[in-house]
Amino acid sequence: MSVGWDAHPDVAAWTGLAPLDGDRTADACVIGLGGSGLAAIEALLARGLSVVGLDTGRVAAGAAGRNGGFLLGGPALFLHDAIARWRADAAVELYRQTLAELDRLETELGPDVVRRVGSIRLAGLPGEPVTDDEAADRERERADCAAHASALREHGIAVQDYAGPLGHGIFLPDDAAMNPARRALSLATRLRARADLHEHTAVRSVASGRAVTEHGTVSAAVIIVAVDGRLDALLPALAGRVRTARLQMLATGPVPARLPCPVYGRWGYDYAQQLPDGTLAVGGGRDRYVEREWTDEVEPSRPVQRHIERVAARMAGVPVTVRHRWGASVGFTADGRPLCTEVEPGVVALGGYNGTGNLVGPVAARAAVALALDGVTPPTCFAP
Ligand SMILES: Cc1cc2nc3c(=O)[nH]c(=O)nc-3n(C[C@H](O)[C@H](O)[C@H](O)COP(=O)(O)OP(=O)(O)OC[C@H]3O[C@@H](n4cnc5c(N)ncnc54)[C@H](O)[C@@H]3O)c2cc1C
Known part of the structure; x- marks a missing residue:
């Protein structure tokens, strides 16, 4: 690894x-x-x-x-989901504090380390849906992106609709990327x-x-x-109160420029950022193998890595070669x-x-x- x-x-x-x-x-x-x-x-x-x-x-x-090197405002839950689960004051307060933390980090480390390029939440993954189920899920996610954007707007957080070569979704201009x-x-x-x-x-x-x-x-x-x-x-x-899961990633060789900023799709489960040298850092797939990924192990597993390879090719829009694979432990709460x-x-x-x-x-x-x-x-x- x-x-x-x-x-x-x-x-x-x-x-x-x-x-x-x-x-x-x-x-x-x-x-x-x-x-x-x-x-x-x-x-x-x-x-x-x-x-x-x-x-x-x-x-x-x-x-x-x-x-993944994503510096996203807010908690893991999308803002409208966090509001529904915890109430607006708690969710919006955390969102504001993460953006303040991002400003602090940018000031401290500079634009070379903290690239303030925004992020895209995509409905589904780039490219044509492979199955009818995927097409239907993408439509559901487009509606959810609209609900997400509406919650952000209501609380004065910057958001734009995204429609471009990667598909449809929302663009969050405050977010950033890093190594x-x-x-x-x-x-x-x-x-x-x-x-x-x-x-x-x-x-x-x-x-x-x-x-x-x-x-x-x-x-x-x-x-x-x-x-x-x-x-x-x-x-x-x-x-x-806290349970350990493995999350996994891979890095590809250089591919033609395609991702202008960190992109997360399929309800945020799959994600990628393209580095200045053209390589992609890509992760995801935990939701497809939830039970197996409740583990203290960090070595990458074949099924999740195969899923991430497919995500990498969709994000790149061309076939990719894999240069690195890795995993690490994170904590989840109920x-x-x-x-x-x-x-x-x-x-x-x-x-x-x-x-x-x-x-x-x-x-x-x-x-x-x-x-x-x-x-x-x-x-x-x-x-x-
Ligand atoms: C593949 C993957 C992709 C992710 N993508 C993103 C993303 O894009 N954006 C995002 O915001 N989050 C992401 N996360 C989650 C994020 O990485 C973590 O939530 C975050 O790094 C937690 O940082 P931490 O400092 O709290 O803990 P950790 O990074 O877990 O650091 C804890 C440190 O404690 C040390 N430690 C553990 N036990 C002991 C001990 N007994 N004695 C001494 N030291 C000990 C460990 O060695 C480790 O260095 C991702 C996680 C993974 C695994």
């Missing part, structure tokens, strides 16, 4: 962080150096605290460095001189005031556990609301982004810091 994003020179040039080499005492300890954990570290440093950050692998070796590994490593590069960060340091157990690792114990009044997939493995108290919750005094856990955590994760991280330091109850868009 090789991860397409790691081929970027900035990612390949990462020099790494030493493992923890003994016991430490700090004001705060953050477990997980993905996009969420790094945002938590940034927020803790901004409060003048000393921070130890730990990851079992490389920075963003989990989903944070292996995802996710590059985003995380750029953030870690900025933070490593100010925080005590360690890779290759697995945390074995967490309790109030202590995180025990294979190389030493970190004592800290505040412990933030920023692990999306396999959160319940580290914090068994959360078993039943009602689609992410978790941000104190599991023991001073220990706050966040995760369960339902497959869309690039912006929701940092929003949760800031809420976790406010909960841990100030006792501020997280907004209702987070499960308590």
Whole structure:
């Protein structure tokens, strides 16, 4: 398994962080150096605290460095679905906070890393429907795109109708694309001189005031556990509230320019972005193999990869060659609301982004810091 994003020179040039080499005492300890954990570290440093950050692998070796690179406003649920499930105030509040997080990320990392190109939600996939069922489903999804657009407009969020070479759907001009590994490593590069960060340091157990690792114990009044997939493995108290699934992707060789921005179709289950060098990063298919994909494994599986190959060809409009295949773990919750919750005094856990955590994760991280330091109850868009 090789991860397409790691081929970027900035990612390949990462020099790494030493493992923890003994016991430490700090004001705060953050477990997980993905996009969420790094945002938590940034927020803790901004409060003048000393921070130890730990990851079992490389920075963003989990989903944070292996995802589709879509920076989408809002939660995993489409806005109208989130409103129906959680009420408008919670759904719209989370949407606004993710867009603010995206502005912050763009300012911090610049347009080379955060490409503010918008995104397209497509009804179905590009190209002619292969079956009658596919044609009917596409029509249903066109109606759903209209409901989605209407909810966005009602709440003052930018949206346009899309009709073009890829098909029909909606265009969301605020959204963006990135190489996710590059985003995380750029953030870690900025933070490593100010925080005590360690890779290759697995945390074995967490309790109030202590995180025990294979190389030493970190004592800290505040412990933030920023692990999306396999959160319940580290914090068994959360078993039943968050469940781990595998999501998979592949990267193709270069194909002619076709996708102007990240594109997600077939109810958001399938997605692709075209990189400046012409290659496509493509994912999806979990809904076709739901039961098998409830797993802690991250190795790609044949059935899902075959599905993604078909998606890649539809997105490209031409046959594709596959250069990389990979998978990673993410956390799902029953009602689609992410978790941000104190599991023991001073220990706050966040995760369960339902497959869309690039912006929701940092929003949760800031809420976790406010909960841990100030006792501020997280907004209702987070499960308590
Ligand atoms: C294939 C795929 C495509 C996706 N596409 C998108 C997308 O386009 N847009 C989007 O918004 N979201 C997407 N997601 C979801 C998104 O990647 C995640 O929600 C997000 O990365 C979560 O980030 P995180 O920092 O919270 O957690 P993670 O990325 O899971 O990071 C947690 C870190 O904790 C570390 N860790 C775990 N256990 C321990 C331990 N015991 N001790 C120490 N460290 C530990 C891990 O090594 C990892 O680095 C996708 C996910 C996948 C897998």
